[in-house]
Amino acid sequence: MPNATRDSGTLTSGLPGLARRAAGLAVIGTVALVVLSGLLVAGGFAVSTSLGALWHGAFGSADAVLSATLVRTIPLLLIGTGMVVALRAGVINLGGDGQLMAGAVAATALGLSMEHATGFSAIVLALTAACAAGAAWTLIPAWLKARFGTMEVVSTIMMNFLAVFAVSYLVRGPLQEPTRLYPQSSSIPIQNQLPLLLEGSRLHAGILLALIAAVSAWLVLEHTAAGFRLRAAGSNPNAAELAGRIDVRRVQRAAFLTSGALAGLAGGVEVLGVTYALYENLSPGYGYSAIAVALLARLGPLRAVGSALLLGALSAGANAMQRDAGIPAGAAATVEATLILAVLGGQAILLRRMASRFSPGGPS
Amino acid sequence: MEVLAGFLEAVVRATLPLALAALGEMLSERAGFVNVGLEGTMIGGALAATVVATLAGTTTGYVAGALTGAAVGALMAAFAIGLRTNQVLTGTAVTGGALGVTALLSHASFGATGAALSVPMSTPLAVPLLTGVPLIGRALFAQPPVTYFVYALVPVTWWYLTRTATGLSLRATGENPEAVRASGPSPIRIQALALITGSALGGLGGATLVLAQAGTFAEGMTAGRGFIALAVVALGRWSPFGVAGAALLFGATSSLQYLLQALGTDVPYQVFLALPYLLTLGVLATTGRAGAPAWLGKPLP
Numbered sequence: 001m002p003n004a005t006r007d008s009g010t011l012t013s014g015l016p017g018l019a020r021r022a023a024g025l026a027v028i029g030t031v032a033l034v035v036l037s038g039l040l041v042a043g044g045f046a047v048s049t050s051l052g053a054l055w056h057g058a059f060g061s062a063d064a065v066l067s068a069t070l071v072r073t074i075p076l077l078l079i080g081t082g083m084v085v086a087l088r089a090g091v092i093n094l095g096g097d098g099q100l101m102a103g104a105v106a107a108t109a110l111g112l113s114m115e116h117a118t119g120f121s122a123i124v125l126a127l128t129a130a131c132a133a134g135a136a137w138t139l140i141p142a143w144l145k146a147r148f149g150t151m152e153v154v155s156t157i158m159m160n161f162l163a164v165f166a167v168s169y170l171v172r173g174p175l176q177e178p179t180r181l182y183p184q185s186s187s188i189p190i191q192n193q194l195p196l197l198l199e200g201s202r203l204h205a206g207i208l209l210a211l212i213a214a215v216s217a218w219l220v221l222e223h224t225a226a227g228f229r230l231r232a233a234g235s236n237p238n239a240a241e242l243a244g245r246i247d248v249r250r251v252q253r254a255a256f257l258t259s260g261a262l263a264g265l266a267g268g269v270e271v272l273g274v275t276y277a278l279y280e281n282l283s284p285g286y287g288y289s290a291i292a293v294a295l296l297a298r299l300g301p302l303r304a305v306g307s308a309l310l311l312g313a314l315s316a317g318a319n320a321m322q323r324d325a326g327i328p329a330g331a332a333a334t335v336e337a338t339l340i341l342a343v344l345g346g347q348a349i350l351l352r353r354m355a356s357r358f359s360p361g362g363p364s
Numbered sequence: 365m366e367v368l369a370g371f372l373e374a375v376v377r378a379t380l381p382l383a384l385a386a387l388g389e390m391l392s393e394r395a396g397f398v399n400v401g402l403e404g405t406m407i408g409g410a411l412a413a414t415v416v417a418t419l420a421g422t423t424t425g426y427v428a429g430a431l432t433g434a435a436v437g438a439l440m441a442a443f444a445i446g447l448r449t450n451q452v453l454t455g456t457a458v459t460g461g462a463l464g465v466t467a468l469l470s471h472a473s474f475g476a477t478g479a480a481l482s483v484p485m486s487t488p489l490a491v492p493l494l495t496g497v498p499l500i501g502r503a504l505f506a507q508p509p510v511t512y513f514v515y516a517l518v519p520v521t522w523w524y525l526t527r528t529a530t531g532l533s534l535r536a537t538g539e540n541p542e543a544v545r546a547s548g549p550s551p552i553r554i555q556a557l558a559l560i561t562g563s564a565l566g567g568l569g570g571a572t573l574v575l576a577q578a579g580t581f582a583e584g585m586t587a588g589r590g591f592i593a594l595a596v597v598a599l600g601r602w603s604p605f606g607v608a609g610a611a612l613l614f615g616a617t618s619s620l621q622y623l624l625q626a627l628g629t630d631v632p633y634q635v636f637l638a639l640p641y642l643l644t645l646g647v648l649a650t651t652g653r654a655g656a657p658a659w660l661g662k663p664l665p
Contacts (some may be wrong), residue, residue, distance in 0.1 A: 039465060039468060039469075042469065043468055043469055043471075043472035043473075044472055045472070092452050092453065092456075094456060140645060144645075144648055144649055147649075148648070148649070148651075148653060149653050150648045150649075150653070151398065151452070151594070151661070153400055153452055153456070153591070153594075154591050154592075154594045154595055154644065154648065155645060155648055157588060157591045158588070158591070158592075158641045158642075158644050158645050158648075159645075161587075161588055161638070161641040162638055162641055162642070165634040165635075165637050165638045165641075166634070168634050169632045169634040169635075173632065285460075288456075288460050291453065291456060291457070295453070327468070328467060328468050328471030328472065329467060329468075329471075330463070330464040330465065330466070330467030330468035330471070330583075331464065331468055332464070333460050333461065333463060333464030333467070334461050334464035334465050334468065335464075336457075336460060336461075336464075337457045337458065337460045337461025337462075337464060338461065340453065340456075340457035340460075341443060341449075341454065341457050341458075341461075344443065344447075344449035344450065344453060344454060344457070345443055345447050345449060347449075348443075348447035348448055348449050349447065352447075
């Protein structure tokens with residue numbers, strides 16, 4: 001499977017690679033825009049006003065870019081990088097939202113309890129715990145997959161529901177703020193919050209962590225033996241097992257836990273850098289958006305920086321559409337679904353064209 | 365006794381949407397297709413049933429739900445069978461898209477809360493004599509008409525799969541599609557039809573959720589039932605009677621929360637809400653893939 005979503009190489013057409021890819025992205029973007037407009041018309045909304053709000057919310061001002069688009073790019077890039085690692089190994093981890101919640105809980109608990117530690121060590125500890133909690137939230141699905149070959153799709157989604165119930169309990173129980181009025185935790189003390197990068201914006205240091213994660217994933221995947229084993233396990237598990245003597249299940253489990261740790265880190269970063277407290281519904285479906293991030297990046301961690309930025313802009317713009325033009329949430333998920341289907345469909349068509357070119361009879 | 369009878373009645377109602385969805389999933393899985401988009405067909409069917417039943421009555425509402433499910437299934441078939449895109453990723457996209465579209469459209473038509481909504485609900489139809497059976501009589505035989513459709517669907521599906529030539533081709537497609545192709549029929553056609561029919565049942569399940577259980581539409585109201593259905597199919601070992609029994613177990617578990625909450629305990633209510641999802645994980649951990657069709661989830665040759 002991951003093969004089918006990978007770079008289809010330079011064999012497909014006469015156009016130079018970059019121009020062809022730009023053309024492909026333009027087609028996908030247009031399709032997404034047409035679907036969104038159709039949906040807005042069906043819902044009885046003014047299309048130009050709505051799309052104006054979308055653009056304005058994502059790129060309309062320096063503040064929109066720094067405080068909305070880039071801030072939302074951070075969790076998308078973290079979870080998206082994890083999704084790339086998992087998909088490259090042949091694991092479809094749909095549990096990003098649950099793992100994010102687990103990480104958020106761990107970071108909240110530590111961030112609140114370490115009032116007297118110095119800020120830096122408290123932040124490092126809280127984020128490490130967030131990674132561990134995210135990885136722990138994948139243990140059951142990873143074990144089920146390794147032990148029984150259970151499809152991780154169902155198990156990870158069940159873990160998402162369990163995370164929702166667990167957080168719902170925690171913000172009304174052990175982690176609730178002291179007045180007991182609101183379903184949320186107390187605020188993280190200021191010295192334990194992630195520092196802001198630019199005066200007057202909400203852009204925080206988490207973006208550096210996300211970029212480090214993407215670059216490290218690229219280095220490991222493309223330039224280490226472990227990365228080679230992971231790619232082999234994903235693209236052809238049987239050959240990897242038989243000819244390459246690779247323990248596919250072990251490699252997949254490692255990739256699964258890594259993607260969980262990155263989603264957990266995203267949760268910790270959200271709490272320490274954006275919300276400063278634990279809430280229900282902390283994630284507007286970042287775990288689902290991460291599939292679009294990974295597929296649009298053609299499973300390349302460096303390209304994921306670009307696609308996470310695009311999806312971050314979509315998320316920021318959809319939020320602005322909701323606020324300024326009254327477009328209900330759901331628009332972003334629809335666009336993401338269109339993007340995923342367009343990428344999958346486009347690559348399937350390219351592969352088919354390639355296959356017919358190289359079949360014995362030539363193109364028909 | 366009265367509490368127990370009421371509980372059993374609730375169990376049957378909670379089982380219906382899940383049983384329909386799981387039977388639909390079973391049909392497409394027997395043909396080799398893992399339908400992860402089932403949740404999307406359910407929520408689509410639920411919204412269509414809500415809108416159409418308000419305008420034209422419950423029967424038309426059920427039909428609209430099934431047709432919407434079939435349409436979602438056709439979209440999935442076009443990608444995952446026609447273009448051979450990855451089944452799981454395609455289904456995931458379809459589910460996410462359907463949740464988004466229905467959230468947007470329902471918000472646009474009913475407002476944020478949906479409280480102003482007055483959806484007509486199916487009136488129960490009591491079967492004479494059988495309702496008189498003590499304890500289980502009313503639970504099984506004083507229910508909305510769609511209940512009896514589900515009762516009939518289970519043996520009919522079994523008969524279709526095991527006793528008809530097309531049922532045999534369907535099963536063979538899930539086991540060895542190359543042999544099917546060699547013998548004449550097109551596995552692509554068979555699998556696409558199984559997926560679309562199964563999706564129609566998913567849509568009908570969504571309609572049942574609205575018209576026979578909840579009486580209203582809410583964003584994301586399917587709450588993972590489309591995914592739980594995959595575990596129901598595994599627990600039911602891919603057979604219609606097994607799947608029906610497994611659906612009943614899940615229906616009982618999700619109704620248990622009301623019974624336990626009504627008894628009043630110190631246990632946080634979230635634990636009860638989590639029960640069906642915990643059961644799903646438990647089922648996955650104990651059933652594995654033994655008995656699954658050999659070609660399940662692989663693209664057709």
